[in-house]
Amino acid sequence: MNPSPASRSFRGIxxxxxxxxxxxxxxxxxxLNPVAAVFTVGFSVVFLVLLASSAGGSRSSVIxxxxxxxxxxxxxxxxxxxxxxxxxxTISLVVRRETGLLKRLRLSPLPTWAMLTALFTNAxxxxxxxxxxxxxxxxxxxxxxxxxxxxxxxxxxxxxxxSFTAVGVAMSTLIPNQEAAGPMVSxxxxxxxxxxxxWYPLDPNSAMAKVAGxxxxxxxxxxxxxxxxxxxxxxxxAWHDIAxxxxxxxxxxxxxLRRWSWSPRRSEGGGxxxxxxxxxxxx
Amino acid sequence: xxxxxxxxxxxxxGNTPAVDGVSFEVGHGEVFALLGPNGAGKTTTVxxxxxxxxxxxxxxRVLGVDPADRSCSRAFRERIGVVLxxxxxxPFLTVRQALARNAGYYPRPREVDEVLGLVGxxxxxxxxxxxxxxxxxxxxxxxxxxxxxxxxxxxxxxTTGFDPLARRGAxxxxxxxxxxxxxxxxxxxxxxxxEALADRVAVISSxxxxxxxxxxxxxxxxxxxxxxxxxxPAGTRxxxxxxxxxxxxxxxxEIMTDREIEVLAAVTSWGVSDVVEIxxxxxxxxxxxxxxxxxxxxxxxxxxxxxx
Numbered sequence: 371m372n373p374s375p376a377s378r379s380f381r382g383i384x385x386x387x388x389x390x391x392x393x394x395x396x397x398x399x400x401x402l403n404p405v406a407a408v409f410t411v412g413f414s415v416v417f418l419v420l421l422a423s424s425a426g427g428s429r430s431s432v433i434x435x436x437x438x439x440x441x442x443x444x445x446x447x448x449x450x451x452x453x454x455x456x457x458x459x460t461i462s463l464v465v466r467r468e469t470g471l472l473k474r475l476r477l478s479p480l481p482t483w484a485m486l487t488a489l490f491t492n493a494x495x496x497x498x499x500x501x502x503x504x505x506x507x508x509x510x511x512x513x514x515x516x517x518x519x520x521x522x523x524x525x526x527x528x529x530x531x532x533s534f535t536a537v538g539v540a541m542s543t544l545i546p547n548q549e550a551a552g553p554m555v556s557x558x559x560x561x562x563x564x565x566x567x568x569w570y571p572l573d574p575n576s577a578m579a580k581v582a583g584x585x586x587x588x589x590x591x592x593x594x595x596x597x598x599x600x601x602x603x604x605x606x607x608a609w610h611d612i613a614x615x616x617x618x619x620x621x622x623x624x625x626x627l628r629r630w631s632w633s634p635r636r637s638e639g640g641g642x643x644x645x646x647x648x649x650x651x652x653x
Numbered sequence: 654x655x656x657x658x659x660x661x662x663x664x665x666x667g668n669t670p671a672v673d674g675v676s677f678e679v680g681h682g683e684v685f686a687l688l689g690p691n692g693a694g695k696t697t698t699v700x701x702x703x704x705x706x707x708x709x710x711x712x713x714r715v716l717g718v719d720p721a722d723r724s725c726s727r728a729f730r731e732r733i734g735v736v737l738x739x740x741x742x743x744p745f746l747t748v749r750q751a752l753a754r755n756a757g758y759y760p761r762p763r764e765v766d767e768v769l770g771l772v773g774x775x776x777x778x779x780x781x782x783x784x785x786x787x788x789x790x791x792x793x794x795x796x797x798x799x800x801x802x803x804x805x806x807x808x809x810x811x812t813t814g815f816d817p818l819a820r821r822g823a824x825x826x827x828x829x830x831x832x833x834x835x836x837x838x839x840x841x842x843x844x845x846x847x848e849a850l851a852d853r854v855a856v857i858s859s860x861x862x863x864x865x866x867x868x869x870x871x872x873x874x875x876x877x878x879x880x881x882x883x884x885x886p887a888g889t890r891x892x893x894x895x896x897x898x899x900x901x902x903x904x905x906x907e908i909m910t911d912r913e914i915e916v917l918a919a920v921t922s923w924g925v926s927d928v929v930e931i932x933x934x935x936x937x938x939x940x941x942x943x944x945x946x947x948x949x950x951x952x953x954x955x956x957x958x959x960x961x
Binding site for chain 2: 388391392395398399402403469470471473474476477478479480481632634
């Protein structure tokens with residue numbers, strides 16, 4: 371028996387409009403809280419300006435004796451994309467789960483894929499805004515040279531955004547409640563940022579770089595820096611780094627699919643056993 | 654026409670059965686209340702009907718389909734509305750924006766202005782959700798549940814935390830909806846809510862339905878014992894009455910009987926013939942609460958604390 375048009379999960383142009391509408395309300399929700407919006411978008415810019423004025427003029431042999439600001443601009447492009455797709459996404463998903471928003475969405479006809487597409491596109495829009503802002507400030511304020519090849523720059527950012535979103539969704543399933551979301555995400559993020567050499571260029575042969583190489587942030591930084599790197603023989607495409615990010619993204623998807631929950635954890639308990647007991651007791 | 658039919662529904666979490674062989678039917682346009690203490694299995698039952706939770710066994714048909722069938726889940730969700738216990742709306746949107754967004758999920762939604770009128774939020778339409786009072790937020794919740802123009806509406810303890818006036822308001826909305834043919838499944842702790850709204854009530858305890866029927870006749874409360882009370886001047890000698898009588902020295906008389914007509918005839922004819930001043934005469938049937946407490950095994954704990 372053929373499914374009736376009403377029961378198909380994708381309905382063509384109607385659903386494209388549905389996602390566009392959902393995206394509109396995600397954007398509305400973001401900008402209607404202007405303080406949070408300005409801080410989210412402005413954080414990477416403020417960081418860049420602070421670091422540039424303190425250390426931006428010094429040179430680093432690790433990146434071919436260019437000014438460090440030439441390293442910070444792509445670095446904070448990464449920071450902007452990662453903090454939007456990983457930090458903000460993770461915290462927002464935990465809050466939505468714990469306040470019952472996800473459960474309500476699950477009980478509405480909005481398909482899960484449409485919700486996630488709108489969420490991801492929303493994060494991409496906010497990321498692009500920061501990338502443009504950082505490149506403009508870098509160029510106009512600090513005469514930084516822009517990427518000599520935009521294709522690897524764009525691919526590294528898109529793969530990074532998708533992977534960090536997937537890891538963010540997975541991370542949200544590991545966080546038990548709203549109050550823990552901010553601290554847990556910040557600690558993971560800032561420790562890895564430090565290890566991965568966002569604050570100063572890292573010698574690729576150092577022990578720290580080797581440890582950081584296990585995690586995706588280091589690879590985001592090297593993949594996005596590559597198209598800025600003008601040293602002779604330096605490849606603009608950092609395929610290895612892009613591939614490692616993609617692997618992390620795939621792992622994120624796998625964890626998210628296994629552990630995803632529409633119900634607040636608070637009412638269902640943490641572990642599987644506690645959940646089964648509390649679901650009965652805490653009806 | 655049957656909108657919901659449940660036969661032998663079972664759901665176990667770990668080793669603990671939450672719902673153990675529940676069966677009932679709900680007809681078109683009916684308000685059906687599931688009444689029971691915390692942990693009795695109300696929410697689990699409702700979540701299975703909503704397609705939110707999978708059942709272990711039993712037959713379930715809702716609006717002609719199996720809610721666990723994922724191939725038609727989207728079409729199914731277009732026909733149901735759900736009001737959850739927790740408020741769940743993004744705080745920075747306005748009331749109108751939230752309703753308009755959710756209306757867009759459904760093929761034949763209600764007009765946003767109609768919903769605003771139904772839940773009494775017209776004058777709050779352009780306010781941010783975070784600025785609403787608790788009661789207003791719950792009314793918005795109700796509005797979000799009905800904006801899709803559902804055939805079947807699930808209300809999970811819809812008036813918990815409402816003040817008495819707000820509860821009446823919410824009841825009026827539910828009555829207006831059922832007048833339009835919407836079927837409602839309601840879970841509640843409140844006896845008066847079940848009595849005011851429900852055409853039929855099922856009392857659920859430890860995963861079982863222990864009684865089912867119209868609130869007026871539930872658990873045989875339309876028959877059986879009644880409590881007759883009246884006051885006579887202190888020291889008055891009572892006549893022969895064919896029932897157990899307890900009288901206090903101050904003249905307060907209480908009679909428990911299942912032969913209320915005979916007893917009342919004896920009392921009233923005595924009052925008229927002996928010219929005794931009888932005041933405050935009342936005849937009480939078991940309240941729904943009495944029945945509920947008896948059915949859920951809490952009769953001895955008194956009239957409060959049944960929700961624990």
